[in-house]
Amino acid sequence: MFTVRKEQQRPKTSLLLLLPILLFLFIACLPLLYILLRAQEVGFKNALSLIFRDRVYELLRHTLLLDFTVTGASMIIGVTTAWCIERTNLWGKRMWNVLITIPFAVPAFISSYSWVSLSPMFEGFFGAFLVLTLYSYPLVHLPVAASLRGMNGSLEEVSHSLGYGRWQTFWRVIFPQLRPALFGGALLIALHTLAEFGALSLLRYDTFTTAIFDQYTMAFNGASAAMLTTVLLFLCLIFISLELYSRGKARYVSVGSGVARPQKPQSLGVFTPFALLGFALLTVLAVGIPLGRLVYWLLRGSSAQFPLTELLTNLGTTLAYGLGGALATLLIALPLVMLSIRARGTLSLLLERVPYFIHSLPGLVIGLTLVFFAVRYVPVLYQTSIVLIIAYVLLYVPLAQSSVRASYEQAPKRIEEVARSLGKGPLAVFFTVTLPLIIPGIGAGMALVTLKVMTELTATLLLRPTGVDTLAIQVWQHTANSEFAAAAPYAALLILISSVPVYVLTMRSFSSKRRGNL
């Protein structure tokens, strides 16, 4: 008699949740559809001949060479700096920590502008390697440092007591625990390098991304661009599966958090001068030169006329896109998180994974896709801000998702149930209990996405309405024409307003530390 099973009644709000999600999933399918449609138009034979040719092999060599060297070098730098700062008695650790994470806030196309304006010898592989490595290593440094901080020191003591020295302990005990953080950061770098357009275009180093852009904008060869995109997507897929593989392995690595005891910092001994020299050099290269050059051009440029009205217009545009993009992104991310946490099983997994896959697509691919569909099917939308906002949503939903998710998990279902049993309906519970609890996550997501949108270059270049310029676009255009002094005020202003969300984000991490483990 108890085989009769009533379906769990779903709250009516779920339709409200489902609508934005379905919309998002539909748009998320477009990049794949774009490639298929293009391939079909070109024809299978032609498509193959467009993919398997010398130019593609050369691009592949270029792309992989840069990707592996940048990722490798960033891993070495990031782990070394993290270890020195977290585990040794290095002089001035706090100062170094701030200094060497600054590059994180300076977009790669701005630092490449600084280097190129220094000397044309930085064009080509060496410059690209240098600029991207100096831009990327914080992506390893930050998670690895956090992981070192949270690591249980008694494991190391056990290792020492079992007769292993410092070096062996690092490789056998510390390093395996760092792997999830290290590989997570490395994957991000690999994907970013794959997708990097602005910096590489300025440094005149060809990868798939720059080649696709050239094919599209200069040769107006949509078919060739689409086929190159296929190869690029294939590379993305390889990197993502590598990450999934390392994650599956990583699970047993991070067993039990334990109570982290304060660590006794290790003495660097005779290596102290080398370490200090290394940090000084890194600071000069990663911070000093990019910002120093900027100031230099700013001072030189100010003798010329200062384009105040244009600066203000562009600032307004940048802020409008930044905030608008962030708002739209959150409107999609919030239902995604709610449904993926409350629902279980495949649906939840799908909702969680799809955005991350989209996120690993280069902005260029998303730009091309949206141009293609807008021109073909909804010409009304072509070159409107709506399409650009859609691109930002696709690009940055996962960033908003992970911020919102982190705080949503602090609002356990039980708390909502208690609120229900105290006589509040589902909507009232959402507004009085759930929303206040996830406000910090929403704020962090807003800040992060705003920052990203304001410094986004590739999709913006392709999709912006004619005549509309953001600060990032002005920097790129002036630099591409070697008008270094003219680019400076835009770059400086962009860095200045980007520091606002960066400040908000660091404030948040400080305040959450103070509130303890709530």
Add this chain to the structure above:
Amino acid sequence: MMALRITDLCKSFDGQTVLNNVALELPKGKLLAILGPSGCGKTTLLRSIAGFEMPSTGTIEIAGVSVFSDKKQLPAEKRRVGYVPQEGALFPHLTVAQNIAFGLSRQTRNQRVKEMLALVGMEGFEKRMPHELSGGQQQRIALARALAPHPELILLDEPFSALDTGLRAQLREDIKYALEQAGATAIMVTHDQEEAFSMADRIAIMRDGKLVQTADPDAVYTTPSDVHVATFVGDAVILKGQVNGNLVECPLGSLCYQGSSHSREAVTVMIRPEQVTIGSAQSGVIAKVTKTIYFGHDSLIHLELEHSEQHCTPAIRVLGKPPVKKGDLVGLQVNGDVVIYG
């Protein structure tokens, strides 16, 4: 009128029966403990009453109002049920006072918050945030929050499981006091026998989704409905025996029993260890001491019956240090009626 009436409640989940024909009645003002091992379905039953889970069939009535039946499923917010989950689940963004006031209307708010804080002995904590409270204090506030809107029924889901043993005893007493003062009807789910016996007016034993016995604590302990219940709620000596008129014959002698008799029938005999007294080997059933364990306030004496074809190794608790040592022969005597199962 009953505060709660449940009939034929069933729920299956992924083809597994979680609730199996549960029936329950609870008079107003009583505290019922649902006692069972983990995974027996007791939390599901509680959540079904609260309205967080949907049973398959059956009916639930709270204070005469049907909240669940074939025709009607009242949502949680309309059931007038207070819920205290494990670890309190206070709203972390609200102060203590705001937490308690959450379910109250604007007019009665201030007055009632004061009353509730006094009831749980937490006056002066109005402005504190939940993370500034200890685990026990959080549970008190969670109870105050649940009691504040005068619910018909309070549900407590393992309310002490997250607390240290030392804290538990005091908090148990305080919560029982608060519930009594408020005249509340309450159901508490627990897997801890001591907790159930020390707090509840009635105990319902749950096993595999079924309520196997619902009775007063004393009745559950002295006349458990079957052997499993007997051993679940306390230590028991279980023996085979045979009914002979008014007595049952077993290795511990011919003993008086409770309940109806079936002459010459083979039965299982349940004796509580505290019914057994240890004396000299001159009288009673002879047993050998196999082990003694000293706990300070009492000791446990493991025995093995001599001259018995049944392998029987009862363990008897005595106050203070053990009066005998390993290898001694003693005589055992059983006091009071024993319980038999057919």
